[in-house]
Amino acid sequence: MTSAKCKMQNAKCFIPWFPRSIWEPGIARFSFFIFHFSFFISFCLPAAGAADPRRVVVPFDFVSKFDDGRYGRMVGEMIWKKLARDGRFIVPESMQEVRDFCAARNLAPSPETDQATMRKIVREDFDAQIGVWGSIERAPGTDEDIYDLTIKCVDFSDEKQPRAIYAEKVRAKTVGEVPHLYVKRMLDALKGGKPDGPPATDPIAEENWKKGPNLVAGDFQHGADGVPKGWADRAGQRREPLGGQVRWVDETDDSKNRVIRFVLEKQVAETTGVMYYSDFFQVEEGTKYRFQCRWRSDGPAVKVFIKCYDYLPKDGRRREVYRSQQNLDGPKNAWNTHAEEFTPRHTNYSPRWGRVMLYAYLKPGAVEFDDVIVKRLVPASPGERAKARRPSSESDVTLEEMESNRRRGVEDDKQK
Numbered sequence: 001m002t003s004a005k006c007k008m009q010n011a012k013c014f015i016p017w018f019p020r021s022i023w024e025p026g027i028a029r030f031s032f033f034i035f036h037f038s039f040f041i042s043f044c045l046p047a048a049g050a051a052d053p054r055r056v057v058v059p060f061d062f063v064s065k066f067d068d069g070r071y072g073r074m075v076g077e078m079i080w081k082k083l084a085r086d087g088r089f090i091v092p093e094s095m096q097e098v099r100d101f102c103a104a105r106n107l108a109p110s111p112e113t114d115q116a117t118m119r120k121i122v123r124e125d126f127d128a129q130i131g132v133w134g135s136i137e138r139a140p141g142t143d144e145d146i147y148d149l150t151i152k153c154v155d156f157s158d159e160k161q162p163r164a165i166y167a168e169k170v171r172a173k174t175v176g177e178v179p180h181l182y183v184k185r186m187l188d189a190l191k192g193g194k195p196d197g198p199p200a201t202d203p204i205a206e207e208n209w210k211k212g213p214n215l216v217a218g219d220f221q222h223g224a225d226g227v228p229k230g231w232a233d234r235a236g237q238r239r240e241p242l243g244g245q246v247r248w249v250d251e252t253d254d255s256k257n258r259v260i261r262f263v264l265e266k267q268v269a270e271t272t273g274v275m276y277y278s279d280f281f282q283v284e285e286g287t288k289y290r291f292q293c294r295w296r297s298d299g300p301a302v303k304v305f306i307k308c309y310d311y312l313p314k315d316g317r318r319r320e321v322y323r324s325q326q327n328l329d330g331p332k333n334a335w336n337t338h339a340e341e342f343t344p345r346h347t348n349y350s351p352r353w354g355r356v357m358l359y360a361y362l363k364p365g366a367v368e369f370d371d372v373i374v375k376r377l378v379p380a381s382p383g384e385r386a387k388a389r390r391p392s393s394e395s396d397v398t399l400e401e402m403e404s405n406r407r408r409g410v411e412d413d414k415q416k
């Protein structure tokens with residue numbers, strides 16, 4: 001009913017570069033697309049929005065300079081098709097219409113496009129909430145089937161705090177990985193609200209994620225003597241007491257919420273960076289875990305390491321034998337959620353304890369962390385449990401690699 005009214009109104013509003021198909025049946029959805037420059041129908045927007053609660057997603061052609069955009073258009077087309085078929089979101093009527101509209105307005109989203117510009121394109125030009133864009137380029141100096149892929153999927157619904165739904169920058173080893181791995185993950189994140197990591201296909205794992213205990217005290221709400229429960233009382237390369245580089249404070253815009261704030265001076269940002277450890281928690285080799293946290297940065301690059309340790313009697317101490325390095329990517333000055341799975345393994349040792357290391361570096365500024373979660377998803381297979389210390393062919397981390405990782409330590413982390 002409302003949509004019929006809108007369609008009628010839209011029909012009066014002649015927009016020369018739109019093909020006829022946008023007024024065809026079943027496309028009340030497309031009326032979203034042209035609201036913003038149809039002045040006299042603006043009263044339809046809230047009504048139509050209420051009638052269809054689905055969010056509007058605009059996929060853009062990916063940039064592909066190496067073949068003049070051909071492959072990039074294929075990726076855009078593929079994403080559009082998958083979204084259209086899924087039906088959970090409103091999408092433009094076709095990629096051709098996205099293309100025509102972009103061409104008419106000189107819009108060219110690329111991974112380099114800054115957040116404010118993307119927000120304007122998605123919110124104002126397209127009157128949508130979510131944008132998907134990126135690039136795909138043949139990897140330099142490699143054979144033809146290897147591609148550098150960047151995917152960005154951001155929800156701009158909240159004017160002030162865009163939410164990164166998915167961000168990936170990877171080298172795809174085969175062209176098949178693009179649709180089957182990365183685009184699939186992006187779509188799963190979009191549908192399930194899970195920002196990163198593999199799709200939620202394992203019901204037991206998801207049940208464990210929902211109901212299992214958090215292995216870290218990650219909300220930073222409680223503590224004593226200026227130290228949050230479950231976290232170290234010192235921080236940074238020099239293990240200084242909290243209150244300097246790392247502070248346990250109220251969130252700036254929410255005095256009821258406690259967070260961890262890193263404050264990085266230029267000199268520190270460009271050298272050691274700042275790190276902060278959780279307490280140890282028990283892990284079991286071969287068990288799959290999921291890490292998740294919320295974070296916000298106004299400049300520094302952010303990483304998280306989940307380091308796992310074995311106990312070496314001859315050294316009389318714990319030794320790091322596994323680490324999951326997670327690179328957090330998302331818009332600046334906005335709360336982002338990062339989630340990623342990891343499975344501690346080692347060829348010769350048995351990871352028994354883990355701890356989370358929050359880390360920021362590269363540029364000066366402030367980073368906040370909150371709601372850190374580590375949960376057990378899938379237990380180790382019986383075979384893996386029996387492994388003890390016998391070499392495992394499943395492990396892809398050698399002792400030598402772990403050793404060199406350990407030696408390189410933070411030096412490694414500084415180089416993006």
Ligand SMILES: [Ca+2]
Pocket residue numbers: 219220221257258259370371
């Ligand atoms: Ca909190």
